[in-house]
Amino acid sequence: MxxxxxxxxxxxxxxxxxxxxxxxxxxxxxxxxxxxxxxxxxxxxxxxxxxxxxxxxxxxxxxxxKPAGPGPANMASDGILLTGVDGVITPTETPALAAGATPKPTVPDDSGTVANIVTYIDYLCPFCGQFDVTNADSIRTMVESGAATLEVHPIALLTNKSAGTQYSLRAANAAACVADTSPESFFDFNALLFENQPEETSVGLNNAELKSLAKEAGVSSLSTIEKCIDDTQFKKWVQDATTRALTEPVPNSELESITGTPTVLVNGKQYEGSLKDPAEFQSFVLQATGETFSESTSTPSPTPTPAP
Structure with missing residues (x-):
């Protein structure tokens, strides 16, 4: 078993x-x-x-x-030229500056009867705000009457001074958008940007607020400008124009470059007076224009003929 x-x-x-x-x-x-x-x-x-x-x-x-693209129309000199007659301010129309092209300096009126006012401004710069708020009305009157022309160059020196929002660049781009599509509203939009200028180091105005100011300025083709602001369409142009202003000679003047804002020229002469006294600036305009007139009307002494 x-x-x-x-x-x-x-x-x-x-x-x-x-x-x-x-x-x-x-x-x-x-x-x-x-x-x-x-x-x-x-x-x-x-x-x-x-x-x-x-x-x-x-x-x-x-x-x-953004890839290099054309600049805004009506700013072929890197600035927009505004002239006036019979109380109406008129932008000088120019084609858009092609990508990589060299700006074409404005040919100033050297008759001595017109003040050629040129400004280089940053919309976040408090000193630019002081100058514009102080002198905007008198400059408007001079341009509307034909006594002066105004050429505005928006640049962005303070892009990193707005808590990361790049307000300086965005505002300059918005100005370029208006110059490109609705240049007849540029003077008013420029003034509104300074009247509503944010403090340096703040976040600045947002895109909705910039678009609201464009609407208040009475721009045409508002939807086109709104898209241009949202897309920062002219960002590369603003950066290039700023670099040119800081590194290249200033046309129609003896300045080697822009060293700060505001830089204000009248008939090629730099204004360095008070930013808060409109009378001082008006006096400078008259003086600079008078000097140009004297230069334009003076005739050289005849060269003596040698005795036979």
Whole structure:
């Protein structure tokens, strides 16, 4: 009879130890395989994450760095020239400055009967605000009557002084948008930007507020200008115009470059007087115009003829 026991001999202690070692070895090998699989998965996940972040950063850079494009129409000199007659201010129309093209300086009236006023301004610059608020009315009167022309160059020196919103650049771009599409409203829009000027280091006006000021200035094609403001359409042009102002000679003057804002010229002569006294600026305009008139009417002395 069978008693149900196994006929296999019982393993010895050495065999048991060897079996245990083999089992442990197999477990270690299996653990190493799992670790290798996990490492591959983790590395793959990291690579995917890095590629996703790189794609996101690339997209942001692509969207923030605008390719070179044409500048605004009516600002071929990097500024807009406003003239007037019979109480009406009229912009001088010029084609858009092509990407990479050199600006064409305005040919000033050198008759001595007209004051050629040129300003380089930053819409966040508090001193620019002081000058404009002080003198906007008298300049408007001079231009409307034909006694003066006004050429405004918006630049962006204080782009990093608005808590990260780049207000200086956005405001200059908005001015370029108006010059491009509704130049007849530029003088009023320019004045409104200074009347509503935010403080330096503040976030500045947002795009909705800039568009509201454009509407208040009575621009035509408001929807086009609103899109231009939202797209920062002339960002690259503003940056290039600012660089040119800071590094190149100022046309029709003896200045080697712009060193700060506001820079105000009358018939090529720089105004360095009070920013808060309209009478002082008007006096300077009359003096500069008078000097130009004297230069234009003076005749050289005849050259003596040698005696035979």
């Amino acid at each position: 069978s008693n149900g026991g196994s006929n296999q001999p019982r393993p010895t202690r050495n065999e048991q130890r060897e079996a245990a070692r083999e089992k442990a070895r197999e477990l270690r090998e299996e653990q190493k395989k799992r670790e290798r699989r996990n490492k591959v998965l983790i590395q793959g996940g990291v690579i995917v994450a890095v590629l996703a972040v790189a794609a996101l950063i690339g997209g942001l850079i692509f969207n923030s760095v």
